[in-house]
Amino acid sequence: MKKLLVAGLLVLAINGNALAQEAGDWKIRSGPYVVDPKSDNNDTVNVDAGAALGINFTYFFNENWAFEVLAATPFSHDINLNDGGAEVGETKHLPPTFSLQYHFQLGNAFKPYVGLGVNYTLFFDEELSGPLAGADLSLDNSFGLAAQLGADYDLNDRWSLGANVRWIDIDAEAEVNGVGIGDVEVDPIVYGITLGYRF
Ligand code: NI
Numbered sequence: 001m002k003k004l005l006v007a008g009l010l011v012l013a014i015n016g017n018a019l020a021q022e023a024g025d026w027k028i029r030s031g032p033y034v035v036d037p038k039s040d041n042n043d044t045v046n047v048d049a050g051a052a053l054g055i056n057f058t059y060f061f062n063e064n065w066a067f068e069v070l071a072a073t074p075f076s077h078d079i080n081l082n083d084g085g086a087e088v089g090e091t092k093h094l095p096p097t098f099s100l101q102y103h104f105q106l107g108n109a110f111k112p113y114v115g116l117g118v119n120y121t122l123f124f125d126e127e128l129s130g131p132l133a134g135a136d137l138s139l140d141n142s143f144g145l146a147a148q149l150g151a152d153y154d155l156n157d158r159w160s161l162g163a164n165v166r167w168i169d170i171d172a173e174a175e176v177n178g179v180g181i182g183d184v185e186v187d188p189i190v191y192g193i194t195l196g197y198r199f
């Protein structure tokens with residue numbers, strides 16, 4: 001009986017240790033992400049929300065500090081005229097984001113974290129349609145700050161479910177037929193739901 005108890009405690013101790021992130025650990029997370037631009041993001045046009053499959057890689061320097069790279073398949077956004085709301089085109093973008101994260105250790109399966117970093121957004125395949133068909137739209141790439149809040153819930157010592165929300169400063173100069181129509185202040189809130197794997 002005493003042996004069994006000791007064995008049981010030993011298993012608990014091993015599992016308890018296995019749940020904590022350690023220096024040198026990696027975590028990969030993937031799932032659906034939504035990029036929801038702020039409303040009124042340009043005087044003339046409005047860039048709507050888009051969704052994509054996100055994937056992020058996190059490297060733990062120790063149990064608290066980590067570096068994260070967020071990548072995704074391209075997000076596609078409709079562009080509407082502010083005046084009347086007609087759809088006049090679409091754009092795609094890739095928003096790679098690099099963040100330094102602080103992970104709180106609460107000693108249980110719930111793992112919240114905060115992060116701060118930089119984002120580089122590449123716009124491509126800008127296309128105009130409807131009343132603006134045939135015109136040439138271009139959006140400049142953007143470099144800006146990115147802040148995030150997130151949490152993972154450990155299902156076991158490898159797999160976790162997570163959610164994260166980010167604010168990213170994305171401002172892109174827009175031109176139609178080479179004529180500036182002002183900055184598009186995309187400044188989106190980005191939401192992601194992820195399945196994570198730690199190794
Ligand atoms: Ni901005």
